[in-house]
Amino acid sequence: MPRVPVGEWFDSLVTWCTDNLSWLFDGIGSAIESSVDGLTDVLNLLPPLGLTLVLAVLALVISGWKLGVFTILGFLLIDSMELWEPAMDSLALVIVSAVVSTVLSVPIGIAAARSDVVSRIVRPVLDFMQTMPAFVYLIPAIFFFSIGAVPGVVATVIFAMPPGVRLTELGIRGVDPEMVEAGEAFGTPPNRILTRIQIPLAMPSIMAGINQLIMLSLSMVVIAGMVGAGGLGGEVLEGINRVDVAKGFEGGIAVVVLAIYLDRLTGALSEGPSVLRALFSRGKAATGRGQVAGGGTAGRGAPVMAGTAGQIDTAGSAADSSAGS
Secondary structure, three states: OOOOOHHHHHHHHHHHHHHHOHHHHHHHHHHHHHHHHHHHHHHOOOOHHHHHHHHHHHHHHHOOHHHHHHHHHHHHHHHHOOOHHHHHHHHHHHHHHHHHHHHHHHHHHHHHHHOHHHHHHHHHHHHHHHHOOHHHHHHHHHHHHOOOHHHHHHHHHHHHHHHHHHHHHHHHHOOOHHHHHHHHHOOOOHHHHHHHHHHHHHHHHHHHHHHHHHHHHHHOHHHHHHHOOOHHHHHHHHHHHOOOHHHHHHHHHHHHHHHHHHHHHHHHHOOOOHHHHHHHHHHHHHHHHHHHHOOOOHHHHHHHHHHHHHHHHHHHHHHHHHHHO
16 A cells, blocks of 8 residues: 655645744744743742742632642742742743633633534544644644744643533533523523523533643643753753653652642632632521521522523613613
8 A cells, every 4th residue: 555645744734834824923932932931020029938928828718728738838849949940930831821722722612512513623623632642742833933932832732722622512511401591581692691601500611621721731841841941841851861860850749749739729719719618608507597488599590590691681672772762
């Protein structure tokens, strides 16, 4: 059987893009580089102890005291291993990659959930992106963006997007059809049904997708170090090149600390801040007897949410008609 030159075709495509779309890649590269450098500067504004306390307070408010204590111990350990600056470089790279991945994956997931045609088109593309070895993404990224943090971010975004798209689509499709039908019965437009009913109810699944893409972004840190992205990936890569077990292990420990912090933080966001959860629980316990005495309202969630969306739409229409008269 004759050989099919798939690799040569792809190489020709990359060469054509490099020759004819250099202006586009230069703009994307400048935007990504500015974002990473700016965020790195912001993270380095405070001394290590000061930023550790800020991150610990954030963890305390969102997740609870356990993550707050872990944050203090973990980030102080990173500083004691003299890996603070590489850790902040990696954190900035992960945050930028996660933000770009989220901005791209959530709308695609919503479009796939609302259209079977889009879903059938997107699914094989996601399969390709998710199963292709991560190292392969670095090759065209280097051609388009040279060496540095930019190709690392681009490869990370491509590698991390699929779970965000899949779980967003799954969450939107998993919304109870009765909720959507109730909104339609109140005359709510499709866009308001999406923003007032479907997205809020699908938020746990969407947040799970964001959590997964953040973890995948962090897993690309070491691989991104191979193209000059620096950070903890550069430290681990240097340990591999020198066969320095201590250096490689310390870099790996720092990556684990960042992974646990980001994982627990984003996981807690889907449930709401810890402080607000505690206040809500107290308020719910205090008003529980009144709800029971009033006949119970536990089963009215769907009409209330849909009715609220419909009333808002009706009120807007009434205001427009009165203004016109």
